[in-house]
Amino acid sequence: MNTTINSSLTTTTIPMLARAILKPESVVSLNESKFVLEAVKENLRIDGRKLYDFRTLKISFEEEITGNVEVKLGETRVIASVKAEIVEPFPDRPTEGFFNFNVEFSPMADPNFESNRITESAIEVGRVIERGLRESRAIDSEALCIIASEKVWSVRCDIHIVDNNGNLIDCASIAVITALLHFRRESVSVNGSQLTVHPISEKESVPLSVHHVPVCVTFGFFGEGNTMVVDPILKEELILDGKMTITLNSHREICAIQKAGGTAVSQELVMQCIRIAAVKVEEISEKIQTAIKSDADKRARLRS
Amino acid sequence: MEEENSSNVVEEGVINKIDKVVLPGDVIANWTEGKPFRVGPGLLQNQDKIIATKAGILRSPLPKYFWVECNQKRYTPSLEDMVIGVIKDRHGDNYKVDIGSSQLATLSILSFEAANRKNRINIKVGSLIYARVILANKDMEPELACVSARNKQEGYGELYEGYMFKSSLGLAYKLLEDDCTVLKALSKLFPFEIAAGMNGRTWVNSATKKNTIMIASAILNSEFMEENQILQMVQQLKQEN
Numbered sequence: 001m002n003t004t005i006n007s008s009l010t011t012t013t014i015p016m017l018a019r020a021i022l023k024p025e026s027v028v029s030l031n032e033s034k035f036v037l038e039a040v041k042e043n044l045r046i047d048g049r050k051l052y053d054f055r056t057l058k059i060s061f062e063e064e065i066t067g068n069v070e071v072k073l074g075e076t077r078v079i080a081s082v083k084a085e086i087v088e089p090f091p092d093r094p095t096e097g098f099f100n101f102n103v104e105f106s107p108m109a110d111p112n113f114e115s116n117r118i119t120e121s122a123i124e125v126g127r128v129i130e131r132g133l134r135e136s137r138a139i140d141s142e143a144l145c146i147i148a149s150e151k152v153w154s155v156r157c158d159i160h161i162v163d164n165n166g167n168l169i170d171c172a173s174i175a176v177i178t179a180l181l182h183f184r185r186e187s188v189s190v191n192g193s194q195l196t197v198h199p200i201s202e203k204e205s206v207p208l209s210v211h212h213v214p215v216c217v218t219f220g221f222f223g224e225g226n227t228m229v230v231d232p233i234l235k236e237e238l239i240l241d242g243k244m245t246i247t248l249n250s251h252r253e254i255c256a257i258q259k260a261g262g263t264a265v266s267q268e269l270v271m272q273c274i275r276i277a278a279v280k281v282e283e284i285s286e287k288i289q290t291a292i293k294s295d296a297d298k299r300a301r302l303r304s
Numbered sequence: 305m306e307e308e309n310s311s312n313v314v315e316e317g318v319i320n321k322i323d324k325v326v327l328p329g330d331v332i333a334n335w336t337e338g339k340p341f342r343v344g345p346g347l348l349q350n351q352d353k354i355i356a357t358k359a360g361i362l363r364s365p366l367p368k369y370f371w372v373e374c375n376q377k378r379y380t381p382s383l384e385d386m387v388i389g390v391i392k393d394r395h396g397d398n399y400k401v402d403i404g405s406s407q408l409a410t411l412s413i414l415s416f417e418a419a420n421r422k423n424r425i426n427i428k429v430g431s432l433i434y435a436r437v438i439l440a441n442k443d444m445e446p447e448l449a450c451v452s453a454r455n456k457q458e459g460y461g462e463l464y465e466g467y468m469f470k471s472s473l474g475l476a477y478k479l480l481e482d483d484c485t486v487l488k489a490l491s492k493l494f495p496f497e498i499a500a501g502m503n504g505r506t507w508v509n510s511a512t513k514k515n516t517i518m519i520a521s522a523i524l525n526s527e528f529m530e531e532n533q534i535l536q537m538v539q540q541l542k543q544e545n
Binding site for chain 2: 019030031032033038045047048
């Protein structure tokens, strides 16, 4: 499927205008806005990164239990926690289990988050991650079936935004997929229609079936979509003219793309973003696997 | 100094707590009528007890004067503070300025040097200004002025170009000290302009964007560093660039 865009259309480069952001809790002055835009044009970012650099990624696991992960992307912190329980399936889908994703925006993460008001961007975080996992079939609802029409696993993933310093989608997506990979449910055995759930002390717990590891990479656009940064920090996010999130796995398969409004972006730029995202996802997937492995080794040593 | 204290006023119990961490609710001293005891910031007198109301270190460099040195990020306006504000709005003859406090501050357009009704100051909404707090009351909106007490500009007014970043209040106070290590070390690398606001906001400007970003990063990193670590960090910055 090749679409050629008539590239003989020349676009006049409109100078990037600095705007002050004067929302109640997010205030960015004209000076800062102008500085960020001009620095980006010189390939500099306010925290010293280059345009395509991700911030430092730190993954840590809660001790004793499984499926509870804290991810730090620079100063953005997200905690994901996975739990599973056995329930009855829907009558029209007797062999499907349930996956539920719930994002909580703690008011301590950002003065703009209010505990009773859910903003559009908040819903977007949950939806993009869920889409990336479900529609790419990374998570398998059918694998959660125990006894058809009677008992299935219902897996619930709670995502808590603890500190917002920009790019919640990427940080949360890393937390979610790591938690799903790390989580262990109890082992069950079925004898006819008799179900036995084996506690973890009796029989070894079982991981969820996760087919591949999708990770989100977010790009920020300044001006008329001609300057682009990867992993925007909070101040950049407030000044951005457009944003695009690409969810890929390490096999270079695109799981989801999200671009909700914002400045128009050329086909070439989208392809360039996908290529950059593929490289970043490979690095991040490796970090996730390393973190999970070192945690598994630690637990094995504690048990012995 | 300790001798003077113990013979004068203060009991042993207080001296033990000086330069140590105190927590809200800690009783610093038992006070009786007639004993001179200056209650500084972070301390409260409750009948016969002096209690700490903030978490921090109890300081007493001068006899009889005690306070709690604490570090926080939330700014509460107090008189004669020098702050950096963002102009949010203009209502007639007043600007509404965000200084990070619970309420927006008011800045009269006449509070500038050589400003009168004929010669009006015009600052764009969204600009940065360096101002002095002239009214700070917890029940009222704070008020600012862009002139010193002698009605001269003396550094106040609009800040042009540059970059502003936020830090904790403790770091902001450190920058305003005469012998601030990080600023002295950075000044040896290249020239720059800096305005430190006591509301935790700092404005920096230099010849290149790279230098400005370097200064901002160096200052933010220096908050919990020792003097030799700061000098080392600045040396490293010089070598890398």
